[in-house]
Amino acid sequence: AFLVYLLPLLMLFAAALLATQLALAEPFVILAALGGFLVAWLFVRKRSQRAASDSALQPVVLRAMLAGTASVL
Template identity: 65%
Template sequence: MIEESGRVVALAPGAVWVETERHSTCSGCSVRSGCGHGLVERLGIRERRGLILAVSDLRLSVGDTVVVGIRESVLLRGALLVYLFPLIMLFTSAVVASELSAAEPYVMLAGLGGFLVAWLVVRKRSQQTAVDPALQPIILRASMTVAMV
């Protein structure tokens, strides 16, 4: 289970909205001085807080510090679907077009078409699973740590 601490900012039926602080690894990276992400981090341009709707059966109130968890398998399957599946579709459709002796512009269009189809599949799948409680973050426990600033 992957865990993250946060603070309850709103209540919903059977769930709570939790504000978490996003952490960066820029302080430990050896190329942070030449990285665009590191520059954005130093300037403070990027929003540092995120909101998560987490399923909860605990009696919580606004301001409580909690620990939110999500199963590793859910995160891994989601990452594969969102990142790897579109790339596989892009390359597969381009290779198929190339093997059919299509001209280069058509191979490129086939690759983009495969990527678009994968994007539509990912979008449809995410809409279908958005309400599946087995795939949602959950409140593991109320924490006794000091609330985030």
């Protein structure tokens, strides 16, 4: 969840703050923020593609409960 939601948001703010510290005009601050978001999004996309092909990171069904075999407590 951190990788997908928080990292792009943090990169957006970090790039905007860096552009502000460099005393850039507001349009450039906005472009820097969007650039930071884009870099983080590309990083997350590349990492998720790598994780999708890794069998160690795939979910495994440990036990399947069939409809007729469920016991009532």
